[in-house]
Amino acid sequence: MNKVIKIVVTGPRGKMGREAIRMITNTKQFQLVGVIDRNNNGKGLSEIVSMEDQGQDCSVFTDVNQCLRETKPDCLLELSVADAAYEHALAAIQFGVRPVIGTTGLSQEQLADIEREANENKIGCIVAPNFAIGAVLMMKFAEMAAKHFPDVEIIEMHHDEKVDAPSGTALKTAEMIQRQRQEKQQGHPKEIEKLSGVRGGDFDGMKIHSIRLPGLVAHQQVLFGSVGETLTIRHDSYNRTSFMTGVKKAVETVMHVDSYIYGLENILE
Numbered sequence: 001m002n003k004v005i006k007i008v009v010t011g012p013r014g015k016m017g018r019e020a021i022r023m024i025t026n027t028k029q030f031q032l033v034g035v036i037d038r039n040n041n042g043k044g045l046s047e048i049v050s051m052e053d054q055g056q057d058c059s060v061f062t063d064v065n066q067c068l069r070e071t072k073p074d075c076l077l078e079l080s081v082a083d084a085a086y087e088h089a090l091a092a093i094q095f096g097v098r099p100v101i102g103t104t105g106l107s108q109e110q111l112a113d114i115e116r117e118a119n120e121n122k123i124g125c126i127v128a129p130n131f132a133i134g135a136v137l138m139m140k141f142a143e144m145a146a147k148h149f150p151d152v153e154i155i156e157m158h159h160d161e162k163v164d165a166p167s168g169t170a171l172k173t174a175e176m177i178q179r180q181r182q183e184k185q186q187g188h189p190k191e192i193e194k195l196s197g198v199r200g201g202d203f204d205g206m207k208i209h210s211i212r213l214p215g216l217v218a219h220q221q222v223l224f225g226s227v228g229e230t231l232t233i234r235h236d237s238y239n240r241t242s243f244m245t246g247v248k249k250a251v252e253t254v255m256h257v258d259s260y261i262y263g264l265e266n267i268l269e
């Protein structure tokens with residue numbers, strides 16, 4: 001029989017945190033042993049979130065070190081904000097706890113530190129800018145298309161509570177396209193922005209456009225253009241349950257690896 005995986009969730013009052021707690025509670029081989037919240041140290045989880053459809057209560061911590069010392073988890077599921085995620089991930093690795101990081105907005109330097117610490121300490125760590133299987137396929141398809149279509153623009157659309165722009169998914173998509181695409185500065189060489197920022201952010205000559213509106217969840221279009229044709233690859237997450245298959249897969253997988261992995265595509269068969 002498989003061993004039960006003991007999990008600490010960060011950001012338990014957040015949109016992803018609440019969904020993840022529901023998934024963990026409904027998964028036999030997972031056990032929620034603690035949560036890390038910005039406030040509410042010493043309270044019970046049931047005092048800070050509605051536990052209607054959830055069976056497992058646990059303690060709330062604000063200090064990551066105290067939480068890891070007292071709860072002794074196998075995995076830290078990070079779903080809060082970038083700077084806290086960095087601190088939580090490094091602390092987890094020091095305690096021998098495997099981080100699964102869904103939080104986006106971490107800098108390249110922060111990710112490089114986490115990668116180095118995980119690899120030096122031989123602790124499995126998975127960073128997944130998007131846990132939705134369809135989003136991972138969208139990125140892979142975009143990477144394939146980029147070999148044939150060097151002209152590309154990325155439009156990502158999210159709810160207006162999102163703090164980081166561009167999204168982690170858009171950045172990861174651009175990185176994957178960059179691996180295949182011939183170097184190219186797109187658009188007219190003498191292009192003039194008459195309104196600042198109107199052509200979007202520049203990633204190695206590719207443009208990324210970020211849209212924020214109430215009503216949206218998480219959506220992205222990758223548009224390729226060539227002579228007389230365009231190709232559009234689009235993914236939509238309509239709710240946060242869409243991310244849970246990937247979260248589950250990442251938590252199960254991180255228990256069997258001893259190094260840093262960036263991107264869910266690297267663990268899907």
Ligand SMILES: NC(=O)C1=CN([C@@H]2O[C@H](COP(=O)(O)OP(=O)(O)OC[C@H]3O[C@@H](n4cnc5c(N)ncnc54)[C@H](O)[C@@H]3O)[C@@H](O)[C@H]2O)C=CC1
Pocket residue numbers: 010011012013014015016017036037038079080081082084101102103104105128129130131132161164243
């Ligand atoms: N990888 C993926 O598939 C997905 C990633 N995300 C990312 O996950 C993160 C969370 O997203 P949401 O749940 O939508 O945001 P949210 O704003 O609803 O929740 C974030 C929570 O983190 C908490 N928090 C802030 N500082 C903290 C700290 N120091 N310690 C513990 N908790 C702290 C906040 O109080 C809040 O409850 C974001 O970075 C988002 O981009 C979101 C959806 C999918």
Ligand SMILES: O=C(O)C1=N[C@H](C(=O)O)C[C@H](O)C1
Pocket residue numbers: 104129130131158162166167168169170217218219
């Ligand atoms: O904040 C969100 O909502 C999401 N964040 C991730 C990102 O930045 O790519 C994943 C998904 O797009 C939802």
